[in-house]
Amino acid sequence: SLSLASPPAKTLETSRLASPPPPCPSRRAGIPSATHLTGRPPGAEAMVAELRRDDMAEEAGTIRDSVAFRLVERVLQSVRMEPFLIAPYDLEQYRMMVGTLDTSRTKNRDDEALYVTYLKALSEAVSKIDITYHHSLLNNIFAVRIWYLQRDTMVALLDLITRLAAVADQYLRECLQMLVNNFTPPIVERNEVPTWAVSRKKDIFSHLCGSLKTISDTVPLAPRMLRDIIDRSMPKLFDNKAKMISFVECMLGLDTDRMGDLIGAILLAKVVDLLTELDVNITWEDILQEEHDKGIFEMELEDLDADDDGDGFGQAGTKVCLGGNACAEKLDGLMVVVCEHLKSLDRQRLYKEFVILKTIFRASLLRVHRSKFAQFIMFYTCSLDPKTLGEGFAVFLTDIVTEKKEDPISRMSAVSYVGSYLSRARFISADTVVTILKKLVDWCVDYCDHQSKREATPIPNHQLFYATCQAVMYVLCFRLRSIMDYPNLKSDLFHMPFGFLFRHRLEPLKVCLPSIVNEFLRQAKDAGLVAAFVDPAAEDAIESDLSRTFGGINRLDMFFPFDPYLLKESDRYIRPNFEFWSMVKTTYSDDTDDDDDELEDLDAPEMNVGSLDDHVEIDINSDDDDLEYSMNKMSITPHHSFLHQMAMDSDGGLSMPARIRPSTSPPSRWAMSGESP
């Protein structure tokens, strides 16, 4: 302890024994019960008496605190000059104090108590801290990893940080940076978070967010700085999964109340950027590929861990990270975090988030070429409030499609989204579907009329028109039967000029994907929607030349964004609201073993309608030994329906791990060009 000859030393000694402040039970118990008994609100006399009682009760505690404070103040003051001017004794005192604040050494209980006392004293003495002269002290404070601290110590430290941030601008950035650095827990062996950290996670996050909010309340311009700091500290693509998830989870915890109003949009935008980046780095081969490779990479990663803290990646490590599986796992974990966050919002906040998400979606996700899973956050958000948000999203997409001023890529992408969304979202009601279809069909008809007025040579590229027709047909494949159940909707639908559209010289039926066209015609004929004379010869047609000229492998109208979701852990958020093809009732028959089902392979057909629980494993990491797998599965391939039956789970029975094919172009194209998706 500090060897002071003055009386305060004794008190400090007492405090070192970590005894609680001597209570004044008699006085404390006296007055409150009196007021309770009388039931009258305290008059002026009682108030004065209470205040005096307060003084006494606190005195014992405050003596200790004030002594510590004066001590600390004195020490700080004594080194507040050029180093060569400081008396050696003072320097020694200062060094000892700094040493106590060094958290890299383990502490016993006494040290811990002393540490807490110092922290509290420093909280009061913040104005005496100088950024130049007390540099080593500040270093020790800002280097603390609060995950290793006990709870009381953590509270004291966070209080100190908050006060430092409030007292002067010069500490603000460091304080915010220190708090943001603590978003991620310490990582130990095998890149895992230790179990004790996992259990404390929620508590620590809530304290961190609480501190940040207090700082932002006291220094209203702090969120601007915080935004930049988070931007810089944001996990990158190749970072460790546990760290990434932890960081994003804590970050989204800031998205409430005032802080959320100020920087919530930016935080969400960053998260979506990260999701998109991960998404884009997953290639289809990685999802579908054999897992025997993983063992090799794992070994290499373990070797690396031995050398450094597991964060550095040498050349071998880079190979691991470039493997898309890592990205898929990270994306999976992040989707869980984001969905949980969205689920936790109240109604009002959810609406605000929805508006923000729409903007972000339009700016980034909409234009990502063939994004695989990131767009499902929109799906999930809409499912949280089908009436308002679900419809709102559909209308939003439709407006992009029909808006002339939008750029072509966005419009094409939006029409793919509309088609896929209306088909797959179970929570969208039939009348919304019909309303949107009406808008799309009206647009198509306008387009046709416009074309008819033109002169002889048509514009070569009617991509958007065909894509819209295809989307309409695709939606009707899924929804026709359910629409037929409502007489008013049925009549609305039957009033739509399908005949005109399909007999138009632009010949959408010949250009759109044959599988969709065939299925649609089949259902529509059964329902009586289209006249029988619409050419049935299209039934077995291979894709026409017209169809093939429209883009190569990457033709945009073969992108079905909301095709079945493949990520394992986050699937449970999506599945309850997702419509699988196997579950759809069609107009022609209710037989489940219909051989002619064109769209049989739309999803994994083994998926039993009954077992909609989570034990239907869509396993990215399944270790079946099917090597003959072809990557070229289109999700609605008409004639290449070879789903290899996977090795059954040991449970056997209904739930089989299924390979799900991506929605890519048919195999013929790939074979021709040899490109990867």
Next chain:
Amino acid sequence: TPEITDAQALLGHRRPEPKLRPPPPLAMEALREATAELTVYVHPSNAADVRLAVSRQLSTLLFSYEDRFDGVLLSHEVEFEGDNEDGQDRKVDGDGKRVIKAKILDGLVPYFGVPVTANMLLFSPQPEMILEGKVEMLGKESIHAIVLGVFSAAIMADDIPEMFKFKRRGHGGKFISQSDKRHVIKKGSMIRFSVKRVDTEMNCHITGSLMPPHTGCMRWLSVHDAEYASEISRVVKGNQGIILRASRRYKVAQLRTAKIAW
């Protein structure tokens, strides 16, 4: 944005003689209106809506301390001029009212400059000024308040009169004056304090002091401090217009904060 983000480099202005006004009321000495003639450089892609581009460019300066303005910009309002002194024609509005063409000097300055007259609301706290703020956090050694909802102010224990004693009991603690127990400073109280120091480098942090006379909790002062009470009544009667205008500008500033933060 395509506009130049480093407004410092190209936002030139001449400061004309400040418009003469009566000194603002005690309420908020640090707020003042100023008019400045500026040249805002706009990227050609924004030529369709120059007004918006200029407004956006000026908005990047909001809530930061500008040396040339000697204060923090809180809100701005622009008016466009006609021809300027150089004799070069400039483009103004795209809405057909009065189209003036601008020449873009390719290879030299790819932007075109728009002369504007900006009415600005500035906040320039100086030492010895009296400011008002709302208390946000209290400690035994410090009081933290927020001025105008945006600027943080801290009053350290050395600058709090001895007569104030800190009571930790109760929500967040409070300072009670020994001389008059009704003079209470707690979280949410409005206080008047004098400025000791302003740190203009980052967020315009203010260090204040409660030592000078006529400082403390405003509610108590309005009742017990005769001089202050008479002052505010005079101010309310005489200068209502200025206060109203300043408060409207402040509301605009608040709206702009929200927009920018978005």
